[in-house]
Amino acid sequence: MKRAGKYNKTSWVKDEDFIDAFLRMLPDQTFNSILEIGIGTGAIAEKVAKNIGPLIGIDISKEMISEIDHQNITTMIGDAHKLEFDDNTFDLIYMRNVIHYIDNPDLAFSEIYRCLKQGGHFLFSQVVPLEDSISEEYDWLVGRDIHYPTQKEITKLFLKFSIIRQKNYILKKQSIMNWLDNTCNNESKRQKIINRHRRASEAYKSLANFEETENDIRVNIKHFIIIVNK
Numbered sequence: 001m002k003r004a005g006k007y008n009k010t011s012w013v014k015d016e017d018f019i020d021a022f023l024r025m026l027p028d029q030t031f032n033s034i035l036e037i038g039i040g041t042g043a044i045a046e047k048v049a050k051n052i053g054p055l056i057g058i059d060i061s062k063e064m065i066s067e068i069d070h071q072n073i074t075t076m077i078g079d080a081h082k083l084e085f086d087d088n089t090f091d092l093i094y095m096r097n098v099i100h101y102i103d104n105p106d107l108a109f110s111e112i113y114r115c116l117k118q119g120g121h122f123l124f125s126q127v128v129p130l131e132d133s134i135s136e137e138y139d140w141l142v143g144r145d146i147h148y149p150t151q152k153e154i155t156k157l158f159l160k161f162s163i164i165r166q167k168n169y170i171l172k173k174q175s176i177m178n179w180l181d182n183t184c185n186n187e188s189k190r191q192k193i194i195n196r197h198r199r200a201s202e203a204y205k206s207l208a209n210f211e212e213t214e215n216d217i218r219v220n221i222k223h224f225i226i227i228v229n230k
Helices: 015-023 043-051 105-115 132-142 151-156 176-183 187-198 202-207
Strands: 008-013 034-037 055-059 073-077 090-096 116-128 162-175 217-229
Touching (some): 015 043, 015 116, 015 162, 034 105, 043 073, 043 090, 105 116, 116 151, 151 217, 162 176, 176 187, 176 217, 187 217
Parallel strands (some): 034 055
Antiparallel strands (some): 116 217, 162 217
16 A cells, blocks of 8 residues: 655644644645544544534543533444444544554454545544553553553554654653543552552653652653544
């Protein structure tokens, strides 16, 4: 499959600017039919609806999508492994930080390819280990019994597509405590994850620019973003 204009670049952005950086990967054109896979509570969808156009958002969690109330966002309970749409339906499909929850990424990407119009765009972003070599340790640090795919593993999923552009974005000094406040309600698990970060390898700490203060641990986080078309 042709790889048009492919290159890889690393940029440093503030956390609050990341969604804008993600959407700036899109070409300057009109998208009449848009799908977000893993819409969650709609943080990205609201910007898309405001700046690009109406969209459909699917998520497997009924609770999360119940929080979305926007006239230009249509929500549906849906599974990435079996998209309930006809072939060649969407001009744009996008996904951010979802793939580590998907049991069969190959099947999900096949479904995305099927539902995308010829010439349509697929915009993808995912937190990945800072280097592929620390993949196992990264999964251990996160402590969720799930695999965060490496950049190399992700790139292999795009064999059917034509890659337009890809970038690495580093979010600097992200708070581990703030992340746990928003994702972990179990104090025992929370403490285990904190202790794992304290016992992390010197290789990880160096890559992550690890910094521990009295009340927090801060690390750099890497996002891999890629835009492709069919």
